[in-house]
Amino acid sequence: MFQYIKKQLQAMKLTHLNTYKEQKKISEYSASNLSQDLHKNLEDIKTIFGSSYDLTIREFDFGPQGNFKGALVFLTSMIDKTFLNESIIKPLMFDTRFIEKEERETFNINSIKTTMLSVDEVYTVATINEIIERCLTGYIGLLISGLNEALLIGTDGGETRSLDEPKTETVVRGPRLGFTENLLTNISLLRRYIRNSNLTFDTTIIGRETKTAVCIAYIKGIANPQLIDEIKRRLDRIDTDAILESGYIEQYIEDAPFSIFSTVGNNERPDAVAAKILEGRAALLINGTPFVLTVPLLFIESFASTEDYYSRPYFTGIVRMTRFLS
Template structure:
């Protein structure tokens, strides 16, 4: 429905937008080749890059008797000055003079310079201004030599970056503590270290007209469904926008159900989790400048899985897994159920409990729905304040929150004590399943409002609506409720319970059709048999 309305709006905007967008594009540079005059090239560069103060243009002469004019251009802060000084300037300016008699060194042969003089790993020859500027903006150093129509882009990337730390979200008791950082290269390396496999492939793209953000698609070639990779690339190529500042931007451009409260693209901050998903045949999207890596496709039940489930032994893991489902149900249903019971279905409450609840309700001024919505609102405000506040002020929030919500509201007779308990349990439960916390908050609101109008009947309406919606959702062609609907018995081994690792033989069959088996059968550990002991 929303989709069709939006299509109409798009129709009205279509003409204006295409004209405007084309106007934008015309300002972009048409490819222009380098000339063989260095001064001309520098001038050209400066007109494009402007006079930004972080651009360094260092002109120098080198070669026999310093006859060759050259210049390096780089951005301070983006490059490692050690590499620039020791591996570019020093070999060119100093070493070439030592071998002054060598006639080859008088040449402006840029290929020779690339091959014999620069002691840096990544060197590319480019012949257009655009590629040159791209390299420069990425943190590389550009070497221009007079008399050559080509320039060298030397990899000198080196900026201050956060080191690999334990992520603030997704903490574990047992398991690796490292998390992704804001640097794309580091993140790639973190993944590569987990999966040392020649099949493990990264493909790089640049998205964002203005930001030119580096984006990498990662997958295991032998496991992934090639059509999935194609689809991911197709959707990524569609993105024609100014800026990509976080992977959330990408997520919103490529997700299947933009109007759904449920996310259909996963995100994760831990290399071990992403590696596990890649090994199931999923695709990951790494975005420069953010530690959040996207994984595709996403199942609903993935929100209830945690890395630690697989690292600890199966019994407790299964129990905790079931608890998460319970907590999710509590967080979306508890206030609604309380409202429905107290306002519509008092006969369903056991008699002594009813007395207690009625006693708490005695003398409170607001209807139960208002209490539930109000308390929910206050909780959301407190939570938001807690997230945004500077750490030292945080304790103030806790005290005020606990006092206002817990003690004072009840003793002042504004709100019944059971409601405080219900909202408290709801709030705590909402943190048990962080990936669904956003959806949970919205569903909770919806449930509570409907329960206030229609009681359990209203809750049922919403519940059925959500079930229908969930079962119609798809994430990159994969049913969102898989393996529950369509039912897959293999998949159920890792849904509500987590069976031992040696009993999980397959990857999710639904998108790894051609090679689902991931391990041998009969891997169950056994004590040595008596025969072997005797031997």
């Protein structure tokens, strides 16, 4: 009996040790600078991603005489293939062959960045880790043989759902739009309602494994600066592996974890969240969920409805009082 338990404990210890060594090896790869050897860089990236089904490495020749060797690194599930073909591969493989003779001597990575790529977001990086982290958010990495730098090209792709009416907060009167799981889409929905340059979105990354983007939305000059500072302090204090939904964040930042009443609001409607922001509150948008958190939450809001914003004040007051008494 004891021998069996001892063997199981030793096996568990060996498994944890091997996992630790593997993670340490991967972290060493990711922290290293890019090499001028294209093949080595690609092998390091393959080692980090392992046998990921959606990892794609597209090697090709380009340049005035086809004398440059390059590779595109991306996750197929995160990018728009039409964008990839028309805005990146086509300019690199075909347009670069028609460069004038006098320009060929000065053709380099900066030439590609400034004149070849018809995209709005391109910047230079020098480490494997930067490529890995950005590829996980939908970027495309361009590595070139003989250079210890790479280009990261922004693209908006991957599967997303259309804008639909929220299933949990249907209304008779009011907009028929709800938040989605895409952070940028949700930000754009709020900007449609609040066209004010003081509307600010401060973003941070939380979660060692998931690296989830969490965005604080508020209006400068209306929101209390102390409230915003306190939210940032509580978010910075979060130390966890994963953030998969707004409920994770809510439990970390709420005032009274053991209270039967919630101290953090959540909403799926852009119009309701915009109204709260205009009242001086702050909203927390989390990538991957349509539920947006709002703070602070008042007790009376438990008896409020989104339609209350579109009704006469005295009628709304009577309805809320009826809800409270019932």
